[in-house]
Amino acid sequence: MTSSRRLKVDGIIPVLTTICCRSLVIIAVCWAGVLAAESKSEAPDALFPVRSVWTLALNNPLTVPPAYDATHAFFSIASDRIVAYDRTTGTQKWIVSAQPQFEPSTGNGLLIFAEPDGLTALDGETGSLAWKLPLADKPAQRPVWDNGWLVVATMDGSVHAFRASDGHHIWSHEIGSPAHAPPALAADRVYVATTSGRVVALRVETGAPEWERRLGGTPNDILALDDRLFVGATDNF
Numbered sequence: 001m002t003s004s005r006r007l008k009v010d011g012i013i014p015v016l017t018t019i020c021c022r023s024l025v026i027i028a029v030c031w032a033g034v035l036a037a038e039s040k041s042e043a044p045d046a047l048f049p050v051r052s053v054w055t056l057a058l059n060n061p062l063t064v065p066p067a068y069d070a071t072h073a074f075f076s077i078a079s080d081r082i083v084a085y086d087r088t089t090g091t092q093k094w095i096v097s098a099q100p101q102f103e104p105s106t107g108n109g110l111l112i113f114a115e116p117d118g119l120t121a122l123d124g125e126t127g128s129l130a131w132k133l134p135l136a137d138k139p140a141q142r143p144v145w146d147n148g149w150l151v152v153a154t155m156d157g158s159v160h161a162f163r164a165s166d167g168h169h170i171w172s173h174e175i176g177s178p179a180h181a182p183p184a185l186a187a188d189r190v191y192v193a194t195t196s197g198r199v200v201a202l203r204v205e206t207g208a209p210e211w212e213r214r215l216g217g218t219p220n221d222i223l224a225l226d227d228r229l230f231v232g233a234t235d236n237f
Contacts, residue, residue: 093127110123
């Protein structure tokens with residue numbers, strides 16, 4: 001008996017991005033509309049055709065990974081600068097002086113990042129300063145935006161939550177050791193993988209501890225869903 005399956009994709013044009021050290025290439029993925037996989041005995045079709053939309057030279061190496069929102073691509077480049085480009089046309093929108101220490105986060109129309117002296121938020125459209133605030137200690141990982149919350153873990157073993165729109169501090173909680181990966185948010189929880197081999201769960205509204213679990217090795221990045229977590233550790237589990 002021959003089985004077949006058919007996947008229909010309507011009106012979707014996803015974008016793949018390839019980053020080189022000193023240049024940026026944007027590749028648009030053009031769906032044929034319908035991808036069909038017939039019986040296993042037949043050779044599979046190519047997944048999708050691609051074409052280059054635009055290419056530009058950054059002329060400087062990247063200092064941290066880039067960030068994106070719906071309409072912009074943001075690149076931290078040498079000489080302490082961030083430059084923003086229109087994702088559709090490749091047109092430069094703005095460039096400002098900044099010293100991001102980790103990959104920035106985007107949300108609420110803002111570009112948010114950790115600098116040596118604290119947290120900075122720029123308007124994603126114009127590059128103008130939205131807010132800036134100091135931190136008691138250096139961030140251990142990149143700040144994470146989710147649904148209006150901004151969560152930052154610092155080197156002193158603390159986790160801090162802010163209102164992303166204006167930088168207002170909501171709560172702080174000591175977890176005893178620095179984060180080994182960026183915090184992860186899902187439902188009403190904040191999950192933090194620590195350098196001491198623990199995964200700690202906090203309530204997003206208050207920072208109150210919910211539970212913690214010690215793993216056999218140091219936990220890495222957490223994939224947090226509403227009802228379960230996926231996390232690897234340095235003990236290969």
